[in-house]
Amino acid sequence: MFKKFAGGGNPLLKNSLTTESASSISIQQEGTMTIQGAINKTLLLFGILMVTAIYNFQAQSMLLMIGGAIVGLILVLINVFKKEYSAYIAPAYAAMEGLFVGGISGIYAGFGGGIVIQAISLTLLVLFIMLFIHKTGIIPVTQQFRTGVVMATGAIALLYLISFGLSFFGINIPYIHQGGTIGIIFSLGVIGIASLNLLLDFDMIVKGEQYGAPKHMEWFSAMALMITLVWLYIEILRLLAKLRE
Numbered sequence: 001m002f003k004k005f006a007g008g009g010n011p012l013l014k015n016s017l018t019t020e021s022a023s024s025i026s027i028q029q030e031g032t033m034t035i036q037g038a039i040n041k042t043l044l045l046f047g048i049l050m051v052t053a054i055y056n057f058q059a060q061s062m063l064l065m066i067g068g069a070i071v072g073l074i075l076v077l078i079n080v081f082k083k084e085y086s087a088y089i090a091p092a093y094a095a096m097e098g099l100f101v102g103g104i105s106g107i108y109a110g111f112g113g114g115i116v117i118q119a120i121s122l123t124l125l126v127l128f129i130m131l132f133i134h135k136t137g138i139i140p141v142t143q144q145f146r147t148g149v150v151m152a153t154g155a156i157a158l159l160y161l162i163s164f165g166l167s168f169f170g171i172n173i174p175y176i177h178q179g180g181t182i183g184i185i186f187s188l189g190v191i192g193i194a195s196l197n198l199l200l201d202f203d204m205i206v207k208g209e210q211y212g213a214p215k216h217m218e219w220f221s222a223m224a225l226m227i228t229l230v231w232l233y234i235e236i237l238r239l240l241a242k243l244r245e
Contacts, residue, residue: 032209032212032214032215033208033218035205035206035209037215037218038208038218039205044222045223045226048091048098049095049101051098052094053098053101053105055099055102056068056103057106057109058106061103064099064103065099065102065103066103068099068100068103071096072096072097083216083217085216086217086219086220087219089223090220090222090226097230101230101233104234105119108237111240115237115241115244119233119236122240123229123236126232127229130195130199131198134198134202134203141200146200149193149199152196153197156190179245183242187235187239188239190235191232191236194235197231198228201224201225205221208221
């Protein structure tokens with residue numbers, strides 16, 4: 001029955017979630033997914049991320065930062081097709097992502113004013129606000145809502161990909177990486193979309209328990225939530241940096 005609901009907000013993970021089924025063999029071997037189990041695994045993944053992030057924040061190794069980003073992306077792609085191994089892939093991803101987050105946080109720390117602490121605080125604030133919204137049902141997660149958020153997220157990802165490709169030719173898309181009113185509005189829009197993705201991640205965890213998803217989907221869901229939160233944190237860092245320009 002798990003295949004009846006669309007997965008989390010992260011578009012890179014969503015397609016595999018919609019095709020995952022809680023087969024009787026998997027259930028017998030692992031048991032079923034629970035909300036508490038997903039929460040526990042999310043906390044564990046963020047603990048791993050914090051350790052490697054603090055390390056590279058202090059070391060400021062560009063090699064570790066870039067390497068962590070590349071290996072992390074590879075692990076995400078592997079997890080899409082081999083989600084039954086999420087218990088091994090997710091912790092490895094958290095460690096790699098921590099190297100990236102620590103490195104980029106060190107770069108932004110140069111803006112001064114406690115920008116990293118502010119970004120962490122705002123990320124946690126948004127997390128709790130969106131959790132409250134999900135709990136109260138202020139914004140219901142319907143199929144139409146899910147489709148709209150995923151499409152908007154995909155559009156942002158495509159825009160960033162095009163911007164990255166054009167940068168090799170010395171071409172920069174205006175406003176995306178610049179300050180000013182339009183640049184700030186753009187960042188606020190991206191933060192809004194990232195925040196809405198949290199609702200989809202929460203919905204995935206809740207329905208995973210309701211439909212009796214296999215136990216390994218706790219790791220998969222925790223990893224999806226972590227990806228969204230890291231994206232949100234990076235976008236808040238970018239916004240705060242723009243406001244300081």
